[in-house]
Amino acid sequence: DEVKRIILDPYLPALDPTYSARGPIGENTFLISRLGPPTADELTNDQMLKIVRSETTDLEVNTLVWKCLGYRFDPEKESWSPDEVFPKWKERFPDPPDFIGMRRVYSQDVDGPSLRSNQALVRSIPSEYKQSLKPTLKPLGFNGFKLNQLTPNITRRAQCANWLIFYREQLFGYTLEELKERRRLKKEAEVAAEKKREEEEGNVFKSPVKEVF
Numbered sequence: 001d002e003v004k005r006i007i008l009d010p011y012l013p014a015l016d017p018t019y020s021a022r023g024p025i026g027e028n029t030f031l032i033s034r035l036g037p038p039t040a041d042e043l044t045n046d047q048m049l050k051i052v053r054s055e056t057t058d059l060e061v062n063t064l065v066w067k068c069l070g071y072r073f074d075p076e077k078e079s080w081s082p083d084e085v086f087p088k089w090k091e092r093f094p095d096p097p098d099f100i101g102m103r104r105v106y107s108q109d110v111d112g113p114s115l116r117s118n119q120a121l122v123r124s125i126p127s128e129y130k131q132s133l134k135p136t137l138k139p140l141g142f143n144g145f146k147l148n149q150l151t152p153n154i155t156r157r158a159q160c161a162n163w164l165i166f167y168r169e170q171l172f173g174y175t176l177e178e179l180k181e182r183r184r185l186k187k188e189a190e191v192a193a194e195k196k197r198e199e200e201e202g203n204v205f206k207s208p209v210k211e212v213f
Helices: 045-052 058-069 087-092 108-123 133-140 152-170 176-201
Strands: 072-074 079-081
Touching: 045 133, 045 152, 058 152, 108 152, 133 152
Parallel strands: none
Antiparallel strands: 072 079
16 A cells, blocks of 8 residues: 655644634545534445545544544534444543544544543454454455554544444444443353353453443
């Protein structure tokens, strides 16, 4: 892949507290609107590729993740509400967090909240989906990143795209009640499978997943 390592300068427009509501989005080839829930067209592999190739703005990436988490934009109030956000996520993040670090200032006091919110998003991805990005986008010519290409911005974009792929495949199109029932059935099956493994092989460590709903 022809992605190069680019160290971005601080982005002054993102310092404006109204930037998440008023900053420009959807002006180029990335399909995104603040209004309503996410759409299938906003979640295609082409869209994911644009995210990892930095062919979108940081605000556009954030906006798509916010919509998928259930934040909804009120154009009259010019604000985001958590009315449809997954309950566990809503409790921790009543306002939509900056997953990318739009200000591109990486001191701990400025960037800490963005880093922690991104880490929380990554933890919500089940283990079987944590490495979905490269195999999903490889047919479109994406071969991953080399270590020397990675910056905080590129890394977080990739993590957001990976979460969006998981969301599209497992959560998109389902009501919260349907998702809760699917989770209950999945946990029952996991408990039964774990019990069987323990009987056959002994205890097996399993990495915890912090679900968003």
